[in-house]
Structure formats: structure tokens, C-alpha cells
Amino acid sequence: MSSKSQPHERKPHKRGAHPASADAPAARPPRVTAANSRPRVSTQPVKTNGANPARQAKAPGKAAPARSARRGGSVRKAPAPAPVTVRRPATGRKPVAPHQPVAARKPVGAPAAARKPAVARKPAARPVQSPRRKPRAGQSHPKRHLTLPRPIAAANAAVNGYLPLAATYLAMALVFVALVSYVRANPPAYDITLNGAEQRVFHGATIQSLLDDGLVSPTPGNLLAVDGSVIKQGGGDPFSATVDGKQTTDATTHLGVDAQVQLGDGADVTEDYDETNAEIPFDTSNQQATRDSYFLGAFHIYSKGANGVQTTRVGKVSGISVTLTTKNPISAGYGVYDADVADEKVIALTFDDGPWETTPELLDLLKENGAHATFFTVGRMVANYPDTVKREYDEGHQVCTHTWDHAAGSGQGVNLTYMTAEEQVEEVEKGFEAVDSAVGTEVTRIFRAPGGNYYGSAVSNLDGTVVAEVGWDVDTEDWRKPGADQIAKAIENAKPGQVILMHDGGGDRTQTIEALRKALPELRKQGYRFVTIDELMQTGNGLRSISG
Numbered sequence: 001m002s003s004k005s006q007p008h009e010r011k012p013h014k015r016g017a018h019p020a021s022a023d024a025p026a027a028r029p030p031r032v033t034a035a036n037s038r039p040r041v042s043t044q045p046v047k048t049n050g051a052n053p054a055r056q057a058k059a060p061g062k063a064a065p066a067r068s069a070r071r072g073g074s075v076r077k078a079p080a081p082a083p084v085t086v087r088r089p090a091t092g093r094k095p096v097a098p099h100q101p102v103a104a105r106k107p108v109g110a111p112a113a114a115r116k117p118a119v120a121r122k123p124a125a126r127p128v129q130s131p132r133r134k135p136r137a138g139q140s141h142p143k144r145h146l147t148l149p150r151p152i153a154a155a156n157a158a159v160n161g162y163l164p165l166a167a168t169y170l171a172m173a174l175v176f177v178a179l180v181s182y183v184r185a186n187p188p189a190y191d192i193t194l195n196g197a198e199q200r201v202f203h204g205a206t207i208q209s210l211l212d213d214g215l216v217s218p219t220p221g222n223l224l225a226v227d228g229s230v231i232k233q234g235g236g237d238p239f240s241a242t243v244d245g246k247q248t249t250d251a252t253t254h255l256g257v258d259a260q261v262q263l264g265d266g267a268d269v270t271e272d273y274d275e276t277n278a279e280i281p282f283d284t285s286n287q288q289a290t291r292d293s294y295f296l297g298a299f300h301i302y303s304k305g306a307n308g309v310q311t312t313r314v315g316k317v318s319g320i321s322v323t324l325t326t327k328n329p330i331s332a333g334y335g336v337y338d339a340d341v342a343d344e345k346v347i348a349l350t351f352d353d354g355p356w357e358t359t360p361e362l363l364d365l366l367k368e369n370g371a372h373a374t375f376f377t378v379g380r381m382v383a384n385y386p387d388t389v390k391r392e393y394d395e396g397h398q399v400c401t402h403t404w405d406h407a408a409g410s411g412q413g414v415n416l417t418y419m420t421a422e423e424q425v426e427e428v429e430k431g432f433e434a435v436d437s438a439v440g441t442e443v444t445r446i447f448r449a450p451g452g453n454y455y456g457s458a459v460s461n462l463d464g465t466v467v468a469e470v471g472w473d474v475d476t477e478d479w480r481k482p483g484a485d486q487i488a489k490a491i492e493n494a495k496p497g498q499v500i501l502m503h504d505g506g507g508d509r510t511q512t513i514e515a516l517r518k519a520l521p522e523l524r525k526q527g528y529r530f531v532t533i534d535e536l537m538q539t540g541n542g543l544r545s546i547s548g
């Protein structure tokens with residue numbers, strides 16, 4: 001299909017807009033739960049026992065631990081020995097030595113830029129008084145035990161004052177409950193998954209703190225000129241990161257409890273540039289609408305011609321100038337085209353012969369995978385399942401016609417070309433009207449001829465009735481029922497910009513649905529998005545003429 005290569009446009013890598021991101025988050029590694037994780041205490045070089053602040057405070061000469069009053073706050077706990085240990089080193093990365101003296105290391109926690117206490121410290125977060133603290137001037141209870149935590153000291157002060165003993169205990173209980181709930185809501189250290197391996201981090205951990213700790217050492221991308229040459233090695237994005245399925249280039253991104261983090265090398269970044277556009281005039285096609293030329297490309301268009309666009313970019317850093325086609329012209333006359341999607345990983349799933357009783361199951365599956373598809377419906381079937389067709393449209397799919405009666409009119413079989421010109425137009429128009437009335441609006445005049453029989457005079461007869469006839473690049477042959485695995489293999493072999501032929505009607509479609517259940521997640525993992533025919537025609541540089 002894509003035998004003809006065009007100058008390839010190099011696009012700036014958009015920050016946080018990798019094609020893989022939206023639809024294809026990397027498979028989440030199995031979440032480690034308390035039940036199956038190894039005991040944490042034994043793996044820690046120093047027992048911090050964050051859940052028991054009193055123990056921490058007993059360390060002489062260390063300030064009482066103080067925490068940010070809010071979750072994810074930037075206050076770094078002062079002296080707590082870092083509980084960071086690497087049980088399994090992050091894939092391919094330098095592990096942190098488990099026996100490294102923890103106090104000497106920076107804890108995996110608040111980023112350097114955010115270490116100033118941004119929030120007022122909560123008294124509750126300072127549960128324990130330093131044992132060595134001297135009584136302040138004027139403090140009149142030197143006999144009181146110096147090891148008593150401050151809240152208890154306060155409570156004792158109350159006893160010595162006016163409050164009855166019961167109230168004192170109540171106050172102490174309240175303080176204890178507040179402490180426990182605070183620590184539970186703000187665990188001082190917790191686990192995340194970093195590049196598939198469990199990693200213990202401090203409260204307030206960010207991408208930057210992982211980098212500071214050397215848990216991952218990404219290679220930065222390069223700064224590229226408009227022509228793709230390297231201006232500066234390492235001048236691109238410093239890293240690429242996905243946190244809980246969301247791409248980010250923000251190093252201050254907070255990593256919560258059980259966060260799923262992928263952290264790797266940075267992407268290349270293209271320099272800023274000035275851009276000017278010029279028209280590419282269309283030519284006149286002398287392509288013939290034959291049975292053979294039909295299979296040169298998926299798009300068959302009888303057009304009056306449309307200009308393309310040529311873009312010149314001048315790099316602001318390099319001064320380099322490049323000129324490339326950013327929209328292909330459409331020739332006047334009949335032509336065969338394919339989708340020139342540039343570097344976009346998109347695929348168009350198409351379903352013929354529906355609607356059918358199993359179509360809703362297919363719609364559920366598409367929804368689960370964030371996939372849009374195109375339905376080439378049979379007009380007389382639409383009246384049987386109008387709600388299904390409406391649902392297709394409402395859920396962002398494109399609904400087109402596959403003719404009214406699968407071109408079975410006049411008793412001459414499923415081939416439009418056997419019909420008279422009037423019958424051809426009526427067959428297609430009635431099909432569109434059925435769709436229009438089911439979805440409540442006039443849909444795009446794109447159709448698929450039954451059996452791909454679109455050649456000869458049928459093409460010019462339908463000029464004005466249709467904008468384009470859409471065939472396919474990949475025939476899954478699912479109607480033969482060759483087994484779900486074989487159908488899945490055909491789907492998974494699709495290339496960017498291709499149109500895949502499947503069926504949601506005309507018989508038992510169990511195999512097709514099973515195949516998609518397997519293939520869609522696989523293709524998403526590879527970074528593919530599933531778009532409608534209308535969307536495909538607008539992707540990248542539009543349609544590209546294929547001369548036969």
C-alpha cells in the first residue's frame with residue numbers, strides 16, 4: 001500500500017504527548033501488597049520505624065521529626081534515617097547499595113527546590129520532645145521527667161493546674177488518636193513501583209528525588225534542528241516519565257503511595273522555528289476505476305480536485321531551512337489513495353454488515369480500549385437495531401452505509417455494478433437515510449461497496465452521492481471464521497494508517513470479538529490509537545495519491 005514514499009515531516013516532540021501515552025499505558029506491574037511483600041523492617045539498614053515517632057525522638061541530639069501538614073507537602077522530615085533500600089535494582093540502573101550509610105545519603109523525598117517548609121508545621125506532627133531539651137527560662141517544673149513527650153508534659157501541666165485527672169487522660173487520648181491518624185494519612189515512608197521494581201521512598205518523593213538518589217540515570221534527548229540534524233547532544237528532554245499512566249516532563253511530580261512510575265531516557269526536542277505555507281496545486285488524474293486499481297489503496301475518490309499545502313520551516317537556532325509537504329493535494333477525477341499519517345500510530349477498525357445482536361458486546365469492548373471504529377451498516381438492518389446504531393454514533397464511532405440491502409437488489413447478487421445507475425444511487429442513498437434517521441443527523445457521505453465492487457461506471461454514477469468509497473488494507477477474513485487467534489494475528493500485523501476489514505453482522509461474530517479482545521490491548525501497548533475513517537483522513541498529511 002505504501003510503496004510511494006513522501007518526504008517525511010519531522011515533528012517536534014511534543015512534551016507529554018507521546019503517542020503511546022493516552023491509550024497505551026504500559027502494563028502495570030503486579031502490585032505488591034503487604035501480604036506478598038517481604039518484611040520491610042528486615043530490609044532496612046536503619047530502623048526508622050516511622051510509625052512510632054517517639055522512638056525516633058529518643059535518638060539524642062536529633063531534632064524532633066516534623067512533617068508537612070499536608071500530604072505531598074514539601075517539608076522534608078529532618079533527621080529520620082533514610083529507609084531507602086533497593087530490594088531489586090531498577091531495571092538496568094545502578095542500584096543503591098543497601099549498606100550505604102543512610103544518614104550520609106539524601107533521603108528519597110522532597111526535591112531540593114522544594115525543601116523550604118512551605119506550610120506551617122502542625123504541632124501534632126511534632127509528637128515528641130527532645131529528651132535533652134533544657135527547660136526554657138521561667139519553666140517551673142524541673143522535676144518533671146524530661147523524657148516525657150510534649151503533649152504529656154502539657155497534660156501534666158494541666159493536672160498541676162486546674163483540670164481534673166479524667167480530663168487530662170481524655171486530652172492525652174485525643175492527642176494520641178490525632179497522632180495515629182496523622183501518621184496513617186501521611187506515612188513517612190512507603191512503596192512505589194519504579195520501572196517494574198518495588199522501591200521504598202519518603203513522604204514527599206518526586207521524580208527529582210528519584211533522580212537525585214541515582215535510582216535511575218536517564219540519558220537526555222538531543223536538541224534537533226528542523227532538518228533533524230543534532231544541534232546539541234543532550235539538549236532535549238532530560239528524562240521521560242509516566243506516573244500512574246500519565247506522561248509528564250515535570251520533575252516535581254509528586255509520587256504517592258503505590259505510585260506506578262516509569263522513568264527513562266529523555267526524548268529529542270526540535271528547535272523552535274518560523275513557518276510559512278504555500279499551496280500545492282492539484283493535478284488531473286488519469287487513473288482508471290478498475291477492479292485491479294481498487295486494491296492499490298483503501299480510499300477511492302472521485303474529486304473536483306483540492307490543493308495541498310507546502311510548508312517551509314526556518315530553525316530559530318540553526319537557521320536551517322526545510323520545505324515539506326504537510327497536506328497532499330487531491331487530484332481532479334478518479335484516484336486511489338492511502339492515508340499518509342506521517343509518524344502517527346493510528347489504525348482504522350471497520351465493521352461491515354451490521355448492526356447485529358452482538359454489536360453491543362463489540363461496542364463494550366471498543367469502549368474498554370478507548371477505541372473508535374467505523375461501522376458500514378446495512379440499511380435494512382438498521383431498523384432492527386436503531387438503538388445500537390445510535391449508541392455507535394454517541395460513543396464517537398463513525399456510522400456509514402454499506403448500502404441499503406448489501407446491493408442484493410434486482411436479484412443479481414451483492415454487486416452494485418450489476419445494477420442500473422438509478423438503482424445504484426437509490427441503494428446507496430437509502431442506506432445513508434437509514435443511518436441519518438437512526439443517529440438523528442446527516443452523517444458523512446462515505447460508504448463501502450459490498451464486496452469492494454466499486455469500479456467502472458458505478459464510480460461516476462455515484463459521483464455526487466458519495467464523497468469517498470473506502471475499501472481496506474488488511475482483510476482479516478473473519479467471515480470465514482478461521483479462529484480468533486488467526487484473526488487477531490491479522491489485526492496485530494496492521495501498519496500505521498491502515499484500514500482493517502472486519503464484520504459485526506451477517507452471522508456469528510464470536511471469533512471477531514475474541515480476536516479484538518486479544519489484539520486491541522496488544523496494539524495499545526505498541527502505542528497505537530484507533531480512529532474513525534474521517535479522523536484517519538485528517539491525520540498527518542491527509543490522503544496520498546497512489547498511481548497504478
Ligand SMILES: [Zn+2]
Nearest residue numbers: 352353450451
Ligand atoms: Zn458486506
